[in-house]
Amino acid sequence: MAPALETKSLVKRFGALAVANDINFTLERGARHALIGPNGAGKTSFVNLVTGVLTPSSGDIHLAGESITALSRAQRVKRGLVRTFQISALFKKLTVLENVTLAIAERVGAANDLWRPAGHHRDIIEEAYDLLVPLGLADEALRPVTELAYGRQRMIEIAMALALKPKVLLLDEPAAGVPPRETGAIIETIERLPADIAVLFIEHDMELVFRVAQRITVLVQGAVLVEGTPAEIAEDPKVRQVYLGESKH
Amino acid sequence: MTDLSSRDLLGDRKAVIDAFARRHRFKWYEAIPWLAAIACYFLFESYHALGAQIFATILFALSLDLLIGFAGIVTLGHAAFFGVGAYAAGVMAANGWHEPLSEVLVAAIVAAGVGFASGLIVLRTAGLTLLMQTLVVAALLQELANKWSSVTGGSDGLLGMKIDPIFGLFRFDLFGDTAYVYCLAVLFIGWLIARNIVYSSFGRSLTGIRENTNRMHAIGAPVDRRKLVIYTISAALAGVSGALIAQTTALVGLNTLALSKSGELIIMLVIGGIGRLYGAFIGVPLYMIAQDRFSQIDPIYWYFWIGLFMIFVVVFARGGVLGVFERFNQRRRSR
Numbered sequence: 001m002a003p004a005l006e007t008k009s010l011v012k013r014f015g016a017l018a019v020a021n022d023i024n025f026t027l028e029r030g031a032r033h034a035l036i037g038p039n040g041a042g043k044t045s046f047v048n049l050v051t052g053v054l055t056p057s058s059g060d061i062h063l064a065g066e067s068i069t070a071l072s073r074a075q076r077v078k079r080g081l082v083r084t085f086q087i088s089a090l091f092k093k094l095t096v097l098e099n100v101t102l103a104i105a106e107r108v109g110a111a112n113d114l115w116r117p118a119g120h121h122r123d124i125i126e127e128a129y130d131l132l133v134p135l136g137l138a139d140e141a142l143r144p145v146t147e148l149a150y151g152r153q154r155m156i157e158i159a160m161a162l163a164l165k166p167k168v169l170l171l172d173e174p175a176a177g178v179p180p181r182e183t184g185a186i187i188e189t190i191e192r193l194p195a196d197i198a199v200l201f202i203e204h205d206m207e208l209v210f211r212v213a214q215r216i217t218v219l220v221q222g223a224v225l226v227e228g229t230p231a232e233i234a235e236d237p238k239v240r241q242v243y244l245g246e247s248k249h
Numbered sequence: 250m251t252d253l254s255s256r257d258l259l260g261d262r263k264a265v266i267d268a269f270a271r272r273h274r275f276k277w278y279e280a281i282p283w284l285a286a287i288a289c290y291f292l293f294e295s296y297h298a299l300g301a302q303i304f305a306t307i308l309f310a311l312s313l314d315l316l317i318g319f320a321g322i323v324t325l326g327h328a329a330f331f332g333v334g335a336y337a338a339g340v341m342a343a344n345g346w347h348e349p350l351s352e353v354l355v356a357a358i359v360a361a362g363v364g365f366a367s368g369l370i371v372l373r374t375a376g377l378t379l380l381m382q383t384l385v386v387a388a389l390l391q392e393l394a395n396k397w398s399s400v401t402g403g404s405d406g407l408l409g410m411k412i413d414p415i416f417g418l419f420r421f422d423l424f425g426d427t428a429y430v431y432c433l434a435v436l437f438i439g440w441l442i443a444r445n446i447v448y449s450s451f452g453r454s455l456t457g458i459r460e461n462t463n464r465m466h467a468i469g470a471p472v473d474r475r476k477l478v479i480y481t482i483s484a485a486l487a488g489v490s491g492a493l494i495a496q497t498t499a500l501v502g503l504n505t506l507a508l509s510k511s512g513e514l515i516i517m518l519v520i521g522g523i524g525r526l527y528g529a530f531i532g533v534p535l536y537m538i539a540q541d542r543f544s545q546i547d548p549i550y551w552y553f554w555i556g557l558f559m560i561f562v563v564v565f566a567r568g569g570v571l572g573v574f575e576r577f578n579q580r581r582r583s584r
């Protein structure tokens with residue numbers, strides 16, 4: 001079976017700067033794969049390329065064996081490729097429940113319904129609420145997102161992705177900006193994700209990376225430095241060199 | 250024990266979902282504009298003609314609110330669709346087709362067509378570029394109407410319109426009695442359509458586009474298509490509004506396509522409150538009644554006062570009249 005996600009010689013240049021420099025990357029089905037690298041390495045750019053926010057200068061992207069390079073952002077989502085944002089990108093003035101409801105309405109196609117009141121799609125609202133319960137967000141379902149602490153907003157960020165029933169999930173620094181005592185909840189949520197979802201997560205928090213990841217890819221200046229199991233990465237001299245000088249922590 | 254807690258949860262669940270699912274239900278205050286309109290028919294008998302203009306303009310402002318207030322599509326050229334609708338109805342009425350309801354229908358279709366075609370081009374952009382492009386579309390149409398004087402009457406305006414009685418029964422009279430009821434009825438239908446759209450799943454997705462376009466892309470929404478759909482619908486409603494004005498004044502001029510027309514409309518909507526569905530119902534009457542009173546005294550002072558008032562609204566009364574109401578309500582509730 002073809003891997004969940006594959007990039008082939010992926011290149012993206014902004015003028016002289018190559019944010020993606022010939023990236024050949026494979027995400028296996030059901031994988032827990034971490035993408036790490038110093039600030040500005042091109043991790044977010046990689047997610048933007050894969051999800052269609054950025055158009056590659058050259059190269060190809062395959063989802064479950066099929067090329068998606070020419071597809072729109074929405075078409076990729078429809079095929080199960082879903083991402084979260086490094087900086088929370090939520091509908092801030094809307095309630096938590098409505099945020100998730102909007103995502104589900106897109107998934108099931110209800111959002112094209114011009115006439116029936118959204119409230120009549122009760123199954124969608126119920127599904128949204130039931131998704132919030134295990135994430136500990138149900139008590140705040142009817143509060144506007146802005147009123148929630150940033151750590152809680154990061155949880156909604158994950159809820160929005162799960163609402164789309166992803167096959168491949170790209171998490172861009174899910175714990176970024178979360179106070180230390182709240183990162184535990186995020187890690188647990190990631191660990192509890194259904195096993196059939198292939199997960200790629202970008203993270204600076206090495207504790208989280210080594211706890212969750214089965215494989216790790218290290219990206220430096222737009223290029224893959226090394227890839228391997230956590231044990232291999234921990235002992236790799238090149239990685240140590242990169243992280244001695246530039247680690248966030 | 251598990252039994253008890255899960256039952257508690259269920260109770261909560263239902264309450265939350267019910268509260269969320271009932272947001273579209275009619276609230277008592279939504280009857281106010283209609284009751285007021287009926288009362289005004291009897292209270293101000295000599296102002297029926299003005300009333301008809303106000304209703305038609307409310308529909309125009311309502312169509313703009315769908316774009317700016319709900320979808321976040323900021324346009325400076327909405328008069329394009331108003332004018333196209335006015336000319337469509339006017340040209341029919343001046344050339345042998347006198348039945349009013351079919352004129353309105355044709356105006357809606359023609360305006361929707363122009364909205365769709367121009368939307369295909371201008372909606373690719375956003376911000377200032379979009380503002381400029383919508384303005385250009387209206388300016389081009391105005392120039393077209395000016396040059397094509399054999400059909401539109403050019404700068405003299407379109408004259409010689411003749412309108413049959415509505416349903417063959419109610420003749421348009423000099424006092425505007427028929428026009429008042431006619432425009433109110435069409436506005437009511439337009440409002441029902443707009444309200445339904447706003448509370449539909451489609452309408453909520455427009456709010457999503459306004460609040461965070463990137464997120465809408467990330468949840469798989471066909472953002473461009475959604476914008477085009479609401480742009481077309483809004484254009485149709487604006488076209489209907491233009492047709493109403495044409496029919497009830499029996500006059501269509503180049504000013505129906507003017508930038509000042511679009512600008513004035515935004516002012517009215519800002520005064521009432523954008524993105525609240527009822528801003529049009531407050532801002533338009535306020536503006537037009539004030540204009541009717543003041544412009545008789547001195548048209549130059551009128552624009553001075555409106556300018557001053559706008560500064561006041563922008564600085565002190567964010568969200569217009571309705572915005573002030575909302576904050577007042579919130580403060581009272583939090584006490």
Ligand SMILES: Nc1ncnc2c1ncn2[C@@H]1O[C@H](COP(=O)(O)OP(=O)(O)OP(=O)(O)O)[C@@H](O)[C@H]1O
Binds near residue numbers: 014019043046
């Ligand atoms: N649209 C753009 N135009 C020009 N340069 C860009 C653009 N987007 C990103 N870059 C540059 O590409 C490089 C990689 O940025 P990116 O955000 O992908 O890094 P990152 O690995 O996610 O870093 P961080 O850990 O800080 O999130 C940076 O130098 C950035 O300035």
Ligand SMILES: [Mg+2]
Binds near residue numbers: 045
């Ligand atoms: Mg990043």
